[in-house]
Amino acid sequence: xxxxxxxxxxxxxxxxxxxxxxxxxxxxxxxxxxxxxxxxxxxxxxxxxxxxxxxxxxxxxxxxxxxxxxxxxxxxxxxxxxxxxxxxxxxxxxxxxxxxxxxxxxxxxxxxxxxxxxxxxxxxxxxxxxxxxxxxxxxxxxxxxxxxxxxxxxxxxxxxxxxxxxxxxxxxxxxxxxxxxxxxxxxxxxxxxxxxxxxxxxxxxxxxxxxxx
Numbered sequence: 486x487x488x489x490x491x492x493x494x495x496x497x498x499x500x501x502x503x504x505x506x507x508x509x510x511x512x513x514x515x516x517x518x519x520x521x522x523x524x525x526x527x528x529x530x531x532x533x534x535x536x537x538x539x540x541x542x543x544x545x546x547x548x549x550x551x552x553x554x555x556x557x558x559x560x561x562x563x564x565x566x567x568x569x570x571x572x573x574x575x576x577x578x579x580x581x582x583x584x585x586x587x588x589x590x591x592x593x594x595x596x597x598x599x600x601x602x603x604x605x606x607x608x609x610x611x612x613x614x615x616x617x618x619x620x621x622x623x624x625x626x627x628x629x630x631x632x633x634x635x636x637x638x639x640x641x642x643x644x645x646x647x648x649x650x651x652x653x654x655x656x657x658x659x660x661x662x663x664x665x666x667x668x669x670x671x672x673x674x675x676x677x678x679x680x681x682x683x684x685x686x687x688x689x690x691x692x693x694x695x696x697x698x
Contacts, residue, residue, distance in 0.1 A: 489561070492539035493568040499531035499543040500572035504661045508580035511667050521642035529635025536619065536631065544655040545569055546684035550612035553688025556620040566656075573657035577664035595650055595672060603650030604679040605686075607641030611654050612687030621691075622698055656680045 506527035510520035532541035540557065542548045545566040551557035557565070614637045618630040638654060646652020651668045653659040659676035662668035668676070692698075 489564065492561075493564055495535040495539040495541075496543060496565055496568040497572035497575075499535050499539075499541060500569040500657050501576045502531055503527050503543050503655075504573040504576035504658055505580060507658055508577060508661065508665045508667070509583075512580060512584045512665060518643075521639050521646065524642055525635040525639030527635075528638050529631045532619075532634050533631035539565075540619070541631070541634075542615075543569060543572075544611070544657060546608050546654070546656055546680040547612055547615050549681060549684040550616055550688040550691070551620065553685060554616050554620060554691050556616070569657040570660060573661040574664060577661040580665055594669060597675065599649035600651070600672065600675060601679050603641075603645035603648075603652070604654065604676050605683045607637070607645060607652075608654040608680045608683035609687045609690075610641065611637045612684050613690060616687065616691040617695075621695060651676055654680060 503524070506524050507520075510523050528543065531543060535541045535543075540548075540551060542551065542557075542565060545562075548557055548562050548565040548569070552559050552562050611634070614633050615630075618624060618627065618633045624630075641654050642652045651659060651662055651672060653662060653668075653673075653676050656677040659668070659673045659680065662676075663670045663673035
């Protein structure tokens with residue numbers, strides 16, 4: 486039980502800092518290349534920090550892909566998700582507390598088809614990269630998995646984030662964007678669903694390309 490609690494705490498902390506970075510770079514006025522790089526680096530350092538304890542998912546979609554791959558027991562998906570979402574919500578409220586209400590963004594609307602395509606592709610890419618670099622036996626113990634995972638998010642944020650979709654690639658982040666008024670709740674809800682579908686696709690694809698694992 487203590488071992489599981491340690492994992493949940495690590496997932497809470499990692500997701501907290503990921504979401505706080507998302508919120509602070511968006512709502513505190515950062516622009517240009519700063520948000521994608523900061524967000525990708527936040528994920529990278531937290532993956533390196535907690536990967537050996539919990540797997541460093543910080544994302545219910547990644548946890549779901551890990552369940553399908555067999556790297557996480559199915560019974561652990563819900564506790565992981567709760568820890569991740571609570572961490573994201575806590576970070577969201579802290580961002581909301583710091584930023585004056587009149588400075589809030591009221592959210593951006595997106596074309597639904599574009600949103601689905603953007604969120605699906607890069608959530609799939611993120612989960613696929615996590616499974617292949619952090620859970621695949623032939624590369625076990627490698628030193629680059631955190632950089633690869635953080636870079637996957639950075640690439641997605643540069644490619645489609647804020648352009649055709651929120652660029653969440655993570656249900657905990659999508660929910661937090663709603664709380665921080667950085668996305669309409671309709672957009673956040675669709676994003677959560679697409680993220681989870683992409684995770685299933687990534688998990689199944691991993692099994693198809695690494696049939697001997």
